[in-house]
Amino acid sequence: MSNGPHAKLAELGLTLPEVAAPLASYVPAVQSGQHVYVSGQLPLAEGKLLATGKVGNGVSAEQAKDLAQRCALNALAAVDSLVGLENVVKIVKLTGFVASAPGFTGQPGVVNGASELFGAVFGEAGRHARSAVGVAELPLDAPVEVEVIVEVA
Structure with a gap:
């Protein structure tokens, strides 16, 4: 299984983190039928936010793109812990929230950090x-949050 999702992550120099503990009353991911719904994931590493603030004022678009990739990696960890990444058939829907400074309109470029990771890991199934979406505030003053819907076997 040298071309599976775990191998692809290793090729990218990435490893799945521990699943982030929920910040409130919810679970990181839930399966319903053939879909896994992943709760909003923040750019956490070892329980700490990698950055805080607004994109376009204190957080650059490039930094936010990297943070969106971290959110996506955290989402994959939640999927893996629930059903295993090897059971992913398709990344169906990605919603990215970007805490935006007034006038910042580069949300699509920021969320590309998550989209590009899914494409690199799953190929066509990652499309x-x-x-x-640009928002005024996110939990803990995070710059980015990502939620995902995944089809599984």
Whole structure:
């Protein structure tokens, strides 16, 4: 299984983190039928936010793109812990939320950090529908949050 999702992550120099503990009353991911719904994932590493603030004022678009990739990696960890990445058939929908400074309109470029990771890990099965939304605030003053819907075998 040298071309599976775990191997692809290793080729990218990435490893799945521990599943981030929920910040409130919810679970990281839930399966319903052939879909896994992943709760919003923040750019956490070892329980700490990698950055805080608004994109376009204190957080650059390039930094936010990297943070969106971390959110996606955290989402994959949640999927893996629930059903195993090897059971992913398709990344169906990605919603990215970007805490945006007034006038910042580069949300799609920021959320590309998550989209590109899914494509690199799953190839064609990583291509998905998507929304990239600018918001005033996110939990803990995070710059980016990502939620995902995944089809599984």
